[in-house]
Amino acid sequence: MTATASRPDPQPTPLARAADVPVPSADSLAGRFPLNRNDTPASPAQRARALEDLHFGTTFTDHMVHARWTQGEGWGRRGTIAYGDLALSPAAAILHYGQEVFEGIKAYRHRDGSVWTFRPRYNAARLNASARRMALPEMEEEDIIASLVDLVRADHEWVPGGAGESLYLRPFAFASEPFLGVRPARQVDYYVIASPAGNYFPHGLEPLSIWVSREYHRAGPGGTGAAKTGGNYASSLLPQQEAHEAGCDQVCFLDAATGQNLEELGGMNIMVVDADGSVRTPRLTGSILEGATRASIITLLRDEGRRVTEETISLQGLLEDIGSGRVSEVFACGTAAVVVPIGRLAGPGVEAEITGTEVTRRIHELLTGIQYGRRPDPHGWMYRLT
Numbered sequence: 001m002t003a004t005a006s007r008p009d010p011q012p013t014p015l016a017r018a019a020d021v022p023v024p025s026a027d028s029l030a031g032r033f034p035l036n037r038n039d040t041p042a043s044p045a046q047r048a049r050a051l052e053d054l055h056f057g058t059t060f061t062d063h064m065v066h067a068r069w070t071q072g073e074g075w076g077r078r079g080t081i082a083y084g085d086l087a088l089s090p091a092a093a094i095l096h097y098g099q100e101v102f103e104g105i106k107a108y109r110h111r112d113g114s115v116w117t118f119r120p121r122y123n124a125a126r127l128n129a130s131a132r133r134m135a136l137p138e139m140e141e142e143d144i145i146a147s148l149v150d151l152v153r154a155d156h157e158w159v160p161g162g163a164g165e166s167l168y169l170r171p172f173a174f175a176s177e178p179f180l181g182v183r184p185a186r187q188v189d190y191y192v193i194a195s196p197a198g199n200y201f202p203h204g205l206e207p208l209s210i211w212v213s214r215e216y217h218r219a220g221p222g223g224t225g226a227a228k229t230g231g232n233y234a235s236s237l238l239p240q241q242e243a244h245e246a247g248c249d250q251v252c253f254l255d256a257a258t259g260q261n262l263e264e265l266g267g268m269n270i271m272v273v274d275a276d277g278s279v280r281t282p283r284l285t286g287s288i289l290e291g292a293t294r295a296s297i298i299t300l301l302r303d304e305g306r307r308v309t310e311e312t313i314s315l316q317g318l319l320e321d322i323g324s325g326r327v328s329e330v331f332a333c334g335t336a337a338v339v340v341p342i343g344r345l346a347g348p349g350v351e352a353e354i355t356g357t358e359v360t361r362r363i364h365e366l367l368t369g370i371q372y373g374r375r376p377d378p379h380g381w382m383y384r385l386t
């Protein structure tokens with residue numbers, strides 16, 4: 001058996017509580033970022049071609065949302081404008097010190113043509129939590145959600161309707177003030193861009209192979225690991241390269257304090273399924289990103305009567321439990337890829353195969369069933385955009 005420190009399930013986190021506050025209808029939020037139509041949008045034929053051959057993050061829609069914050073004035077200049085390159089001073093602080101935050105959330109087309117998103121207040125509250133950590137200004141949660149409404153309404157024809165397809169929305173904010181001194185910027189720009197995205201796994205759920213990084217950590221105690229900020233991704237690229245060279249798809253990071261416990265992948269949380277059907281995931285230590293997918297899966301599994309715990313999971317214990325058969329599945333989860341089985345763990349002194357995918361497939365079906373409107377939405381997570 002593992003030597004994991006089991007604790008009682010924690011109280012809902014501030015983010016989980018914020019996420020559950022109801023959102024006013026999209027009709028009542030629409031228009032906060034007035035539309036100034038792109039007068040050279042993609043032609044219907046160009047758009048159709050783009051939507052036929054979907055990759056991740058390569059094609060963008062006709063519009064983007066913009067707002068600018070200045071110290072003293074707050075957020076102003078709101079609009080939905082033509083998508084296009086930015087003019088940025090080479091002295092803009094983002095380019096030097098990386099003061100930025102971002103989000104990732106999807107718009108899903110349902111069979112009746114309507115377009116929905118999933119728990120938008122979760123992402124809005126998290127963008128603000130990330131902004132606080134990065135000393136960036138917050139924006140009213142309902143303004144953030146309104147920006148998604150306005151962009152998706154302007155570009156609704158870009159929401160694909162095929163299986164597993166979506167319009168990926170990327171809100172982000174960064175220090176645009178031209179200033180090389182080191183302090184929080186007094187001018188910040190907020191944008192939302194949108195990219196039609198295909199099914200992450202066109203050939204079905206394919207197990208990932210994971211490289212466990214011993215040399216590098218993603219985040220440390222007191223660092224920025226709980227914030228969705230570009231720097232965390234920048235520091236994960238070298239270990240990711242190491243993973244690729246070792247023939248693996250993704251990296252799993254261990255905690256920086258002890259180097260023994262599982263934290264998460266570069267952009268996805270991780271979960272472990274025991275042979276008795278219970279599920280464990282690393283507890284939120286402050287250096288783990290609090291995923292909406294992670295939180296929703298915990299709820300859905302508990303709804304099914306499964307035991308789900310947030311606890312310390314040591315790499316050593318996990319490897320022993322995979323060897324003994326106590327652990328039957330490991331999977332990763334996040335908005336972009338949804339739910340992905342992990343079939344192999346590798347790394348210095350690490351080699352393990354995991355063959356089970358039953359619970360992983362089940363949770364993938366439950367979650368995407370809600371998101372695409374194929375299943376009832378008992379928690380009111382879906383929000384109609386248009």
Ligand SMILES: *Cc1c(COP(=O)(O)O)cnc(C)c1O
Pocket residue numbers: 104228264265266267268269289290291292293294333334335336
């Ligand atoms: C965005 C992200 C996740 C997943 O969060 P979701 O809200 O589920 O998309 C997990 N880990 C990291 C590091 C992330 O940036």
